[in-house]
Amino acid sequence: MTDLLRFRTDAAHEEPAVSLDAFVEGQANASAVRLEAGDDARVLIPYLDRIMLVEIGFPKFRDGRGYSSARILREAGYTGELRAAGDVLVDQIDFMRRCGFDAFAPDAPIDEAVLTRSLERYDYHYQPAADAIVPVWKLRHG
Amino acid sequence: MYKYDQYDQSIVDARVDEFRDQARRRLAGEITEDQFKPLRLKNGLYLQLHAYMLRVAIPYGTLDSRQMRKLAYIARTYDRGYGHFTTRQNIQYNWIKLEEAPDILADLATVEMHAIQTSGESIRNVSSDQYAGASADEIADPRPWAELIRQATTFHPEFSYLPRKFKIAVIASAEDRAAMRLHDIGLRLVANDAGDLGFEVYVGGGMGRTPFIAPLIRAFLPVDHLFSYCEAVLRVWNRTARRDNIHKQRVKILVHQMGAEAFAAAVEAEWQEILPNKSDVPRAEFDRIAAYFTPPAFEAGDREPDRADPDFAVWLDQNVKPHKHPGYAIVNISLKPIGGIPGDASADQIDLMADLAERHSFDELRVTHAQNIVLPHVRKADLYTIWQALVDAGLAESNLDLISDIIACPGLDYCSLANARSIPVAQKIATRFAGRQRDLGELKLKISGCINACGHHHAGHIGILGVDKKGTENYQLLLGGSGAEDASLGKITGPGFSEDGIVDAIERVTDQYIAVRQDGERFLDTYRRVGMDGFKEAIYG
Numbered sequence: 001m002t003d004l005l006r007f008r009t010d011a012a013h014e015e016p017a018v019s020l021d022a023f024v025e026g027q028a029n030a031s032a033v034r035l036e037a038g039d040d041a042r043v044l045i046p047y048l049d050r051i052m053l054v055e056i057g058f059p060k061f062r063d064g065r066g067y068s069s070a071r072i073l074r075e076a077g078y079t080g081e082l083r084a085a086g087d088v089l090v091d092q093i094d095f096m097r098r099c100g101f102d103a104f105a106p107d108a109p110i111d112e113a114v115l116t117r118s119l120e121r122y123d124y125h126y127q128p129a130a131d132a133i134v135p136v137w138k139l140r141h142g
Numbered sequence: 143m144y145k146y147d148q149y150d151q152s153i154v155d156a157r158v159d160e161f162r163d164q165a166r167r168r169l170a171g172e173i174t175e176d177q178f179k180p181l182r183l184k185n186g187l188y189l190q191l192h193a194y195m196l197r198v199a200i201p202y203g204t205l206d207s208r209q210m211r212k213l214a215y216i217a218r219t220y221d222r223g224y225g226h227f228t229t230r231q232n233i234q235y236n237w238i239k240l241e242e243a244p245d246i247l248a249d250l251a252t253v254e255m256h257a258i259q260t261s262g263e264s265i266r267n268v269s270s271d272q273y274a275g276a277s278a279d280e281i282a283d284p285r286p287w288a289e290l291i292r293q294a295t296t297f298h299p300e301f302s303y304l305p306r307k308f309k310i311a312v313i314a315s316a317e318d319r320a321a322m323r324l325h326d327i328g329l330r331l332v333a334n335d336a337g338d339l340g341f342e343v344y345v346g347g348g349m350g351r352t353p354f355i356a357p358l359i360r361a362f363l364p365v366d367h368l369f370s371y372c373e374a375v376l377r378v379w380n381r382t383a384r385r386d387n388i389h390k391q392r393v394k395i396l397v398h399q400m401g402a403e404a405f406a407a408a409v410e411a412e413w414q415e416i417l418p419n420k421s422d423v424p425r426a427e428f429d430r431i432a433a434y435f436t437p438p439a440f441e442a443g444d445r446e447p448d449r450a451d452p453d454f455a456v457w458l459d460q461n462v463k464p465h466k467h468p469g470y471a472i473v474n475i476s477l478k479p480i481g482g483i484p485g486d487a488s489a490d491q492i493d494l495m496a497d498l499a500e501r502h503s504f505d506e507l508r509v510t511h512a513q514n515i516v517l518p519h520v521r522k523a524d525l526y527t528i529w530q531a532l533v534d535a536g537l538a539e540s541n542l543d544l545i546s547d548i549i550a551c552p553g554l555d556y557c558s559l560a561n562a563r564s565i566p567v568a569q570k571i572a573t574r575f576a577g578r579q580r581d582l583g584e585l586k587l588k589i590s591g592c593i594n595a596c597g598h599h600h601a602g603h604i605g606i607l608g609v610d611k612k613g614t615e616n617y618q619l620l621l622g623g624s625g626a627e628d629a630s631l632g633k634i635t636g637p638g639f640s641e642d643g644i645v646d647a648i649e650r651v652t653d654q655y656i657a658v659r660q661d662g663e664r665f666l667d668t669y670r671r672v673g674m675d676g677f678k679e680a681i682y683g
Binding site: 037038040061062063064065067068069071072075090091092094095096098099111114117118119122123124125126127128131136137139140141 | 149150153156159160163164167172173180181258263293296297298299300301302305338377380381384385410415418419420421423426427430526594650
């Protein structure tokens with residue numbers, strides 16, 4: 001595990017994350033939950049006001065289920081830390097940010113220079129997502 | 143035709159810069175081949191048997207002469223002087239160097255083209271009807287919707303690491319010229335009783351090793367909700383598809399396993415969740431896009447061409463189709479010369495087709511899923527001039543939809559996945575049947591060199607599947623497929639054949655067809671009437 005990469009100004013949440021099963025089966029007071037790629041993020045929706053960290057596991061970088069999980073949580077109003085953990089590569093972070101991830105715990109170090117350039121590269125995006133970016137169609141029509 | 147504004151151009155330019163950086167990091171060894179592979183595939187760059195192959199997107203198969211000339215330039219500059227038009231209305235180059243790929247993308251960007259999402263586990267280039275905007279049977283031009291989908295699915299952040307590839311087709315007529323129901327999402331524009339436009343939504347079609355014809359999951363989707371509904375389909379699939387077996391991850395497998403009704407219900411439920419996001423593209427933006435597809439300024443007058451030249455008359459009857467505007471016609475340019483490589487065109491031929499489009503077709507060309515080129519808006523008075531130019535360029539084969547108009551994948555001559563060669567089989571069949579193809583009538587023959595079915599063999603009236611049988615190439619024969627509005631999947635006749643044996647077997651099939659056909663029956667009609675039993679004895683004795 002390498003350094004945590006955060007795009008939040010609050011302090012990192014230190015409580016260890018419990019699994020979704022553990023959370024559902026009695027640890028519903030936990031404030032940090034880890035979702036595996038195949039877990040149903042919607043199970044957490046009733047509890048989002050008291051969760052401070054959701055960590056979503058990426059077993060392989062090609063497994064894109066976590067992108068949908070992230071958006072579902074953000075669309076449900078979750079504002080706490082949303083962390084992508086595991087096989088997370090530099091070329092994915094831009095899309096992950098757009099889906100609502102604001103923290104990254106990659107297995108291998110991320111090249112910061114490449115990342116900075118990657119996050120600044122695209123001035124425009126075609127679709128709205130879980131971030132504040134205004135889609136191109138809105139720019140075209142005011 | 144659609145033209146980029148500053149936003150479209152900025153996005154494509156940024157993509158060139160991004161891929162240049164990714165290629166640089168790969169060449170410098172900063173990322174592994176395993177990590178680079180999905181990045182290059184998302185940009186259409188495959189590693190084939192002999193070299194890299196680059197697939198360039200031709201959105202919904204529409205392009206202008208400036209873009210077509212750039213494709214010729216790329217063929218000359220970076221490849222061996224030719225390109226290969228594909229079954230998804232794109233073009234691919236087979237002899238590309240990784241070091242030069244970023245420069246090719248930069249060249250493409252100067253003419254509003256790219257290779258974004260032409261491969262990999264992404265939402266692929268959207269396909270459509272090659273006669274869009276020209277055919278009398280459409281209720282509206284489907285291309286503005288296709289362009290809207292192109293933009294909305296480009297770099298979609300949630301759907302860029304999908305379980306598998308994902309293909310969308312949009313048509314707007316009863317006749318299906320785009321194999322719409324063999325796509326992951328097939329959309330057909332229709333009007334309801336009130337006269338409002340909407341889409342029939344078909345989900346879960348596809349070829350490959352497990353072919354399915356997409357079932358209808360929604361009979362009428364109001365057009366304004368096109369994108370949010372597609373997002374719902376994608377999200378249901380992205381969340382629930384298997385991830386443990388690459389051969390079972392396409393949406394067609396999920397739809398089949400859940401059943402169309404349960405899948406449709408899951409999509410409806412997800413759609414209700416997604417609607418509040420307001421991701422649908424507003425009508426004003428659709429109108430902006432649609433304005434680029436306003437019909438050209440057709441001239442009045444209708445003069446039939448002089449049919450005195452018998453070869454010209456044959457070409458007219460076979461390759462030229464009626465246009466919605468009197469005085470005009472749709473010209474199909476066959477890329478299937480007898481004995482040639484299906485879908486290939488030389489740089490000079492590509493330039494010539496660009497010239498003809500500029501002079502005679504309001505600067506427009508189309509690529510068809512059958513790997514031919516269309517000049518969509520030609521004055522009937524210009525047809526003879528065009529035909530003469532095509533004859534001189536070796537592009538005047540009068541074989542549209544005949545047995546030598548073969549769809550074939552690149553096969554073992556190029557492809558690292560193939561089990562057998564496709565091109566030599568196509569060449570032998572075309573050569574054998576060229577003399578009597580007009581008597582055989584409409585007969586769509588499609589060849590794949592492996593079970594991945596890039597040559598659409600499941601959808602051929604006659605399909606051929608190349609397999610590896612104990613180290614030698616062997617060809618299975620299928621009958622009865624169709625990718626049109628009467629979509630059906632072909633059935634295997636029985637034991638396979640050698641390379642020459644398959645050509646003989648097809649001769650026995652066509653002889654049997656001629657012996658038993660009734661008045662006006664196409665091969666496919668006869669097959670459907672008499673069934674496999676009506677052919678089996680003729681094939682195997």
